[in-house]
Amino acid sequence: MTRPTFYRTAALLALAALPGLASADCGKVSVVSMNWQSAEVLAQIDRFILDQGFGCEVEIVPGDTMPTLTSMMEKGKPDVAPEAWVNAVRQPLDEAVKAGRLHYAARALKDGGIEGWWIPKYLADANPALKTIDDALNRPDLFPAPEDRKKGAVHNCPSGWNCQITTENAFKAWGAAGKGFVLLDTGSAAGLDGSLAKAYERKQGWLGYYWAPTSILGKYEMVKLDAGVPHDKAAFEACNSKADCLRPVKTDWASAEVFTVITDRFKKAGGPAVDYLNQRSWGNDTVNALLAWMSDNQASGEDGARHFLENHPDIWTTWVSPEVAAKVKAAL
Template sequence: MTIPLSLPVQAQDNACGTDRKIDIAEMTWPSAAALARIHATILEQGFGCNVEIVSGDTVPTSSSMLSRGTPAIAPELWTSSIEEPWAKGVADGKVVKLGDAITDGTVEGWFIPAYVAAEHPELKSVDDVVARPDLFPDPEDTSKGRLYSCPPGWTCEIATEAEYKAYGMQDTWNLFSPGSGGSLDASISRAFLRTEPILFYYWGPTAILGKYDAVQLDMGAVDKEGYACNTNADCDKPPVKTAYPSSPAIIGAASWIPEEAPNVAAYLAKAGLSNAEISKLLVYGDENQADAEATAENFLKTEQDTWTKWVSPEIAEKVIASLS
């Protein structure tokens, strides 16, 4: 399935370097979808490329890039789940990493509101918080604290339950299943809007972490072997305390992009955003119920100090003109 862009191709003053169609994978999660639309607009309107948005997801997109060289670009490819085939594809010259989509890596762990951390500066780590269930009372059982877990059915649900056990929280804390991602977001939003204490699992970049000032708790170093066991429901070893590893999220491309369109490759090599910057752009989509295209357009209009550094003044001028 392909989704044609609504904006016309500007063929004049073509800085693209190739007449070949550049198809960009629009992944199924909000940040990747918005990034796909941002890059599509800049490449089409600024560079004069022939651009097409195509539906994508991590495994099918990477498999197609490795075998057929299409789609040409994956703007936010999480390579942790495809580590071996991707590394082989790079070694074989089939695909390349042009840059980091998320410059400081993904975020995953346990959080508390900044207002709680300010009132209780001694709460730096999970160990610190575990010792104070009274500060995070379960509204249905105030004799214990409440930890809001990962949504059911996700791998992080298994990992969070394992950590809960590894920290010995069973006697003094309740592990609460939110029922869904939307319910977890609603519980977090309600707590922040009421300035109430809450201990919750979350990840980023996301609109929630862009909207609310949350503090990630120290969980120590990453124990790769322990984390692998923590995420495996069939692991027969005891769960261990470990930080959640940061997953690399790259701008991946078929190898023909730097060969045939070096200007495009050079642009994408600069086009990374931090967790905070991506979370900020997602807040607009969340608060305005905007789709990926509208979210991308808002970013291009309001964050010109950021993205214009990725391109020449001439290309930036063309993109800005197209927005109006």
Template sequence: MKTLTALLTVSAAMAGASSALAAECGNVSIAEMNWASAGTMAQIDSFILEKGYGCSVDLLPGDSVPTFTSMVARSQPDVAPELWVNSIKEPLDKAVKAGELVIASKVLKDGGPQGFYIPAALAQKHGLKTLDDVLAHPELFPGAEDKSRGAFFTCPTGWDCGPISANLLRAWKAEEKGFEIVPTGSSAGLSGSLARAVEQGEGWFGYYWGPTALLGMYDMTLVDMGVPFNQTEWDRCTSVPDCPDPKKNAWQIGEAYTVVTSRFAAKGGAAMEYLKVRGWDNKTASKVLAWMEKNQAAHEDGAWYFLKNHPDVWTQWVSPDVAEKVKAAL
């Protein structure tokens, strides 16, 4: 009888602690963005907050500008797991300064890389490190209509990276060095050109970005531009279509943050503390996206795959007891 009483007492205490944790966390609304890395992170956050902290989570469909606007105007949703700051920098700075939004953490710890990529094996074999190195070897990069020239595979029409790439290539006099720009027509066309070249053991030179499934599938090297990033020059010319006098410049690293409403920052408790430390690197994110691409998996599936296969990453975000609860729920 004494043993039963003791067990009931322990169970009651555990239930009370669990209820207290849930009460502290409360309801959390999270934007599930419509691109893979952000949508998957929303599902990861939902699982950890519900199973590890006892929160009640609502996932709401989201996109960069509509979600940002709603958070400022209506304080909903509470959390945007992955907002790319470069596209909304001025209004975000204004909202933070006004006390409407709070930047909780850097969700991509090493930022979002973009720029000129080549296959890593090719870079290592020929000692290609900088853009000058690459442009000295047009013969290594087939795909141009003129077979005697090297190919640079550019972004689809309408993407900002197309004019930026063209400006940078003109600054380096790539055409005079034997290269021509090859249109790709669409995102699928750009990705397909990269995949085909790598799988056939050929050279490929073009614009790409991360985190993406392809950078998780294939070992690619981001070409060092050999010069530092210059914001003034970027604004003056690099990012301006058909700028008449482009100068050498580096690519701007994308900054992706987790942003919350000020109301949530004040009352979020354990959930807010979790978001302050939660984040992953591009290599991990790209590996998860590659698995999702290969398996035609949804955001929720990607979250499960990450939690099952990368405990070395996510257990650093939570306490040991929360980690055990999440593992048990998997």
């Protein structure tokens, strides 16, 4: 190496080592990791790409939907909520966006969060007439209850969850009891998952409430039944979501909108990193499969992020420039 080249290289290394200079293009950014699996792994993917690809100084902070978005609206921090399920806080969030305090970036989940009643794909393939909830309720013989095989069973959402109420009201609205069904209490998330896994591995009938994205739908291929009616927002909020609903109506579940939300401070300071967050979006099939891998391998969000980045460059490289992709690949 010639002396001038040596000096230039040494100077560049020295400059890069100065505090804060390596992250000058992006600066410090706080990214919230919410307390469910898909949000946790997405936060870790963002951490790795923002750090290695854009030179950001990333701090991961714990959070949950309501307290995090409230803090962002009122205090302007944390900077990034990678997976914000916005339905429950849409009005004040829209007002904060209109006022310029916050900004919607990409749809974190292209398909949105999905709720409804599901059946195994092998059962749907064997019975192509089963398309809607009404179709399934006309065939209690395909979904025998464990304690009374003459009746069909609808598996309920875990106890204490709001979806337990909405499932009970859907059971009433569709007149399932009069069609020979019982509503089966699964007790917990583990109980619900266990009932589905047991039926799937034995290739038996199963009908019940579930949601996506989740690891169980990544492991077991399920088909969501068509409600046959659109989502009735007014009826759902006024009655179907209430425990004391006397006359629930047939209504589809709403598709939950799931966005990445960023503060105005980071939008102005983040540079090209903001472009990444405006592009970064994935589908439920991808997330389901990743969550299934994480569950099978008892993997953390950080493990899941590395697994995804190593195995799916076909997806994540579309979110960034070739130069940034090269940096991330080198860091892996």
